[in-house]
Amino acid sequence: MRTHTGEKPFKCDQCDYAAAQKCQLDAHLTKHTGDKPYMCGECGFRTTAKRDLSRHMSTHTGYRPYTCDQCDYSAIRKSSLDRHLKKHTDENPYMCWECGHRAATRMGLTTHMRTHTGEKCYKCDQCDYSAPKKSRLDRHLAKHTGWKPYMCGECGYRTNRKDDMSIHMRTHTGERPYKCDQCDYSAARKCHLKTHLAKHAGQL
Structure with missing residues (x-):
């Protein structure tokens, strides 16, 4: 009934947080204590919440259930897919004042701005490599571990x-899902179709 009444009897004694259920308060208190009881057996990653560990484990299994129906993108979380889908629509309210690039989120614009500033805040702890995006660093780290x-x-x-x-599998199946709407050309990769379309536009 507390979801209807809004009652939150479980109070944090260190800040203003209050919760409707004790388990929610217990999860919150770990932020103050720094306790991270859930650990990944693969890489040692630790977290305060069991659901966060479940999400993390999918980075090892490669399970990415949320797939974009317009390109090859897939995601572990629905929120990530929702954010990605905005790139295929006109919902890009954040604009770069340097080049006019538009982003769906403020964080996306911040990440884009690093292409102008040259900032590479994600550092490899095994070599001199650094990257503007965490996803690129993660991809790079696989070269050190050899994990494929x-x-x-x-x-x-x-x-x-x-x-x-x-x-890669398209090299065996011959599948070419990206079709040109101006001629019979089709491509296995979206980037190849973009290059082809530029020829129609007279940009190449």
Whole structure:
């Protein structure tokens, strides 16, 4: 009934936080204590919440259930897919004053601005590599670990990314899902179609 009444009897004794359920207060208190009881057996990642560990574990299994129906993107979380889908629509309210690039989120614009400033805040702890995005650093780190869980059953090609494997498999299936709307051209990769369309636009 507290969801209807708004009653929050469980108070934090260190800040103004209050919760309707004791388990919510217990989870909150770990922020003050720094206690992270949930640990990943693969890499040692620790977290305060069991659900966060479940999400983290999908980075090892490669399970990315939320897929974009317009490109090769896939995500672990629905919120990430929702954010990505805005790139395919006109919902990009944040504009770069340097080049006019538009982003769906403020964080997306902040990340984009690093292409102008040259800022690379994500540092590799094993070499001098640095990157403007965490996703690029994660991709780089796989080179150090050699972790490539995805293997092609046709030719033995291995990769650490599920979307790379999907693209690779098209070399065997011949699938070319990206179609030109001005001629008969089709491509296995979206970037190849973009290059082709630029020819129609007279940009190449």
